[in-house]
Amino acid sequence: MTFTFLSKNCFLLVLCTTAAVVATVPEPKNVRATSINFGMVLEWEAPRDAPGNLTYSVEFWSYSSGFIPWCSNIHETRCDFSKNLSVFGVHKFRVRAELQEETSPWVETPEFSIDKHTQIGAPTVKLISKEGDIEVEIQDPDMRNQELRNVYSRVSYNIRYWKEDEADKFSMLNDQLQNRVVLLQLEPWTRYCVQAQVYILYSEKRGEFSKAVCETSTTDGKVKPWVTALVMLGSMVVVMGTVMVIFFAALYGYKAIKFLYPSVKLPEHFKQYLIEPPHSYIFLAMQNSPQPEEQCHEVFIVSEATESSATKEGTPL
Known part of the structure; x- marks a missing residue:
């Protein structure tokens, strides 16, 4: 014991x-x-x-x-x-x-x-500006074990977007099933920023938002009739002005060529005279010839008054 x-x-x-x-x-x-x-x-x-x-x-x-x-x-x-x-x-x-x-x-x-x-990371977002709209292209985040859509039968996205300087006034597009979404009714030539997150409906699971990606919108590509008419009129004025410039340039160019290279040929003795230097024999003969003798004649000036008095007196002029 x-x-x-x-x-x-x-x-x-x-x-x-x-x-x-x-x-x-x-x-x-x-x-x-x-x-x-x-x-x-x-x-x-x-x-x-x-x-x-x-x-x-x-x-x-x-x-x-x-x-x-x-x-x-x-x-x-x-x-x-x-x-x-x-x-x-x-x-x-x-x-x-x-x-x-x-x-x-x-x-x-x-x-x-x-x-x-599990926590779902941020997707990759790419923006394409096209004809006044911005297309958002979303790519699922890289998963470590299984593909996202092999685990969840329904995968969608929440998208928020805003003007670049107005982040507190964003708009939302929720539960978007497509990975390509077009943002409509945007102001032309305005820079917009976009973020997206994965959304799993049945478990209310929300992934991490992506980094903000920004792109500038353009016009819708539709030209108003008055703009078309104005462009056509301007084009016609430019074409006509160009044609006139070419015409006058050709005309004056032709005249200049005709002046420099005339079609009428000078006689040979004219050409020889123009070609000879200034001290030709004719010019020398003129310089060596004696100067002609000057001849002078007396000139009397008679006024009208003198002529009248002479006539009355019978005196000859």
């Missing part, structure tokens, strides 16, 4: 000692399961004042096999399950700290469904 009592006491002592040893390794803090674009990562924080050689082990739970080891003896404070974990179903995770042969208690997460809890 005494032996049995001692054995029980020793057993209780061993259990208390083991518990005290286990409790010497502090457990990880702030353990959380996060999923972005169907990726699955378990993250945690190292306990306060943890030694530098502390390691961790991580396990995940399935209905068929219970907890399964995944990351063992790692120094990082995260474990990635993205490539090997189904996006469907319910998952649980747990992690513990290890120091040589000693371990901390397991820290377990609540149940987690990737398709339900």
Whole structure:
């Protein structure tokens, strides 16, 4: 009887000692399961004042096999399950700290469904300005495990847009099923900015909004009749003016050519006279000939009054 009592006491002592040893390794803090674009990562924080050689082990739970080891003896404070974990179903995770042969208690997460809890990133948005409208082209975000439309049967987009300097006065287009949407009734020659997010109707899940992309609208391409008439009239004036300029340029050019290169030929002795230098023999003969003798004649000036008096007196002039 005494032996049995001692054995029980020793057993209780061993259990208390083991518990005290286990409790010497502090457990990880702030353990959380996060999923972005169907990726699955378990993250945690190292306990306060943890030694530098502390390691961790991580396990995940399935209905068929219970907890399964995944990351063992790692120094990082995260474990990635993205490539090997189904996006469907319910998952649980747990992690513990290890120091040589000693371990901390397991820290377990609540149940987690990737398709339900994952955060969807921002799509890619491209704008095309065309005939007064702006076409929005949306591309789904890149997913880490499954394609977005393979998981959700109905994927749509919420789109908001605004004038570049009026971000607080935006307009919304909700639950757009097409990845190409045209923004109508825009002001011409105005810069608009656009953002889009993925929207899952059945779970009311909204993804992250994309970065704002801006583009300038143009006119609708429809020309008013008076503008057409004005353009045609201006074109006619330009054509007629061009024709007149060409005509007068050709006319005066022709006259100039005729003047420089006349069709009538000069006699040969005229050409020879024009070609000879100024000191020709004719000019020299004129210079060497004696000057002609000047001849002078007396001139009398008779006024009308003198002529009248002479006539009365009978005196001849």
